[in-house]
Amino acid sequence: MTVERRTHDMGGQPAGPINLDEHATEPWEKLITAMVGSLRGRGLMTVDELRRAIEDLSPEDYEKPYFERWSAAILDLWQEKGLLTRTEVEAKMGEIKKRLEG
Amino acid sequence: MATYKDGDRVKVAVTYPPGHRRVPTYIRGKTGEIERYCGTFANPEELAYGFDGKPERPLYRVRFVQKDVWADYDGPEGDTVDLEIQEHWLSPA
Numbered sequence: 524m525t526v527e528r529r530t531h532d533m534g535g536q537p538a539g540p541i542n543l544d545e546h547a548t549e550p551w552e553k554l555i556t557a558m559v560g561s562l563r564g565r566g567l568m569t570v571d572e573l574r575r576a577i578e579d580l581s582p583e584d585y586e587k588p589y590f591e592r593w594s595a596a597i598l599d600l601w602q603e604k605g606l607l608t609r610t611e612v613e614a615k616m617g618e619i620k621k622r623l624e625g
Numbered sequence: 626m627a628t629y630k631d632g633d634r635v636k637v638a639v640t641y642p643p644g645h646r647r648v649p650t651y652i653r654g655k656t657g658e659i660e661r662y663c664g665t666f667a668n669p670e671e672l673a674y675g676f677d678g679k680p681e682r683p684l685y686r687v688r689f690v691q692k693d694v695w696a697d698y699d700g701p702e703g704d705t706v707d708l709e710i711q712e713h714w715l716s717p718a
Binding site for chain 2: 527528532534535569571572574575578604
């Protein structure tokens with residue numbers, strides 16, 4: 524039987540050395556962490572759901588940096604739970620971008 | 626509540642259901658030993674989809690000999706790896 528091993532299930536796969544360098548945390552990454560705490564605190568999301576949504580990202584998206592994976596997964600969960608649609612979030616992002624540029 | 630006791634030999638199920646599963650592919654089908662019983666916990670494979678994960682299921686720390694897990698393992702003979710696995714993935718070995 525051929526097993527369809529999913530992208531995140533990487534135990535035992537060939538891999539290079541781990542980069543142990545410290546790196547600065549961007550303000551938006553802290554914001555995402557706070558948002559996850561808030562969503563969990565309000566019972567709108569569990570860590571298990573977040574983990575599942577991250578695992579469900581496309582292999583291309585799964586390669587993205589840690590907090591980008593988080594934000595993509597949260598967006599999928601909002602859509603799934605009917606909290607906010609991707610269109611609504613993108614519209615707001617566009618609005619903010621315009622404000623910052625203007 | 627716990628079916629297995631410390632030292633019992635158990636085999637991890639060889640099954641590949643879709644969705645969020647808490648047992649990595651590399652350990653499925655391997656045989657290990659119950660290192661300890663960790664208590665009962667809601668099933669994260671259900672929590673992952675917004676369900677309550679009840680009833681809670683027994684969770685064990687299972688110890689595997691590295692040489693049993695990896696065909697080409699070249700580390701020391703006695704090396705082990707521990708995984709925490711819920712009872713529904715285990716059967717007596």
